[in-house]
Amino acid sequence: MRSGVAAYSADVLPLLAPEFAIDVYVDAEACGRAPDGDARLGAAAVRSAHEFLWRHRRHPYDLIVYQLGNAPWHDYLWAYLAAYPGLVVLHDARLHHARARALLSRGRADDYRAEFAFNHPEAPPGAAEFAVEGLAGSVYYVWPMIRTVIEGARMIAVHNRLVAAELGEQYPGAAIETIRMGVAAPGGRPEELAAAARRALAIPPGAVVFVVFGKMTAEKRVGPILRAFNDLARSLADVSLLFVGEPGEPAPALDGVAADRIRVVGYVSDADVDGYLAAADVCLCLRWPTALETSASWIRCLAAGRATIITNLAHLADVPAADPEGRRLGGSRPPVAIAIDLLDEERSLFAAMRRLASDRGLRDALGAAGRAHWAREHRLELMASDYRRVIQAARARPAPDPAGLPAHLMEDYSGHARRIAALFGLDVDVLQAEPAPAPRPAAGYNQGVVNEGSRS
Secondary structure, rough: OOOOHHHHHHHHHHHHHOEEEEEEEEOOOHHHOOOOOEEEEEEEEEEEEEHHHHHHOOOOOOOOEEEEEEOOHHHHHHHHHHOOOEEEEOOHHHHHHHHHHHHHOOOOHHHHHHHHHOOOOOOOOOOOOHHOOOOOOOOHOOOOOOOOHOOOOOOEEEEEEEEEEOOOOOOOOOOEOOOOOOOOOOOEEEEEEHHHHEEEEEEEOOOOEEEEOOEHHHHHHHHHHHHHHHHHHOOOOOEEEEEEEEEEEOOOOOOOOOOOEEEEOOOOOEEEEEEHHHHHHHHEOOOOOOOOOOOOOHHHHHHHEEEEEEEEEHHHOOOEEEOOOOOOOOOOOOEEEEEEOHHHHHHHHHHHHHHHHOOOOOOOOHHHHHHHHHHHEEEHHHHHHHHHHHHHHHHOOOOOHHOOOOOOHHHHOHHHHHHHOOOOOOOHHHHOOOOOOOOOOOOOOOOOEEEEOOOO
16 A cells, blocks of 8 residues: 555564564455455465454454554554454544544444544534534644544554653553654665666756655645745755655645756655655655654655754654754754744745755755664664564553443444344344354464555
């Protein structure tokens, strides 16, 4: 799937396979095809989510790991979360976008209202109607809709310790852990990759190249980036801007004096990302509004030793950074990024881009500090180590009591089948009967970890 979560799940799973027998479940409909019987991701079998129920009933997994975020790829997981509690790796700490979309697009407004009331009992009466009537937008960030997930899980894991601390204060009874986000070091020869990418895009060899990775959405601040770059190009001739990712809706207008220096590359495979990283002088990794996510694409830029510009967000307060004028903003180590002020975004962004375009020494210093920060905090092996620790801790925790959750989250829809069978006078108690114990499988089989993320 074209998903960052899928990409780094696929990277970390081979490091976990020596200790755990892992089955990976994916939404076959979203993939466009069902995995065949021999589909594998390293040592892990890749299966359609439709197989999960009967496989888990035959040989129960010791732990189910859900990779959950706001992208549509994750929508199918909601049907399992409360009924089969597990470890939920929360990639967005604001899930209102996903839940409203999944329920309202299926005409389930009453279920949405019930979940909203459970998640946010303090909200004013009628607040749920904003989304029901299609007037959502920033409402999704005001009310995050995560209580059902947190109270229905054995354990929650996030990729940011400040987010973990905030959730711990809000939900003192929940078990919340931090798993460091890890990415692999870029491969290949950077000089050769950079030269090839620049030739393919007709970028002059001496140009300073700004790159934006990921889908071109308003949250990635595409509009302010285009305006700042347009102003920059008026005074500096040798600058270029690349967008590496799918265009969003609607596509931005690439006009102005700098239009001929902007390239929209579109979606590229994970294998091709390294070439564009090598071609970059500065990576623009902005975000607002935020669902408190941790940007793996930003960390990949650090791993490649590239200077980066980020948004100065509260949950990034411990990132060593400086403002466009060079003043320290967080951390005691050398700055790894320039962080821009949201309250003065366009002026701050332009100042940061102009300074980095004009100062190669600063670009090199930020790149070297960023690479050191990645090696210290965000190597793939560190993420795998955290997963091992958190998996073992989650396995030891009991399943939560689902009694307080909205009733429809526990609905198995057998009632409908029973009502139909009753019309024919049929006894369907078999639906409630426990199956005979199956022979215990070979050692390790039932140490299964179910994980959504995969490339397909």
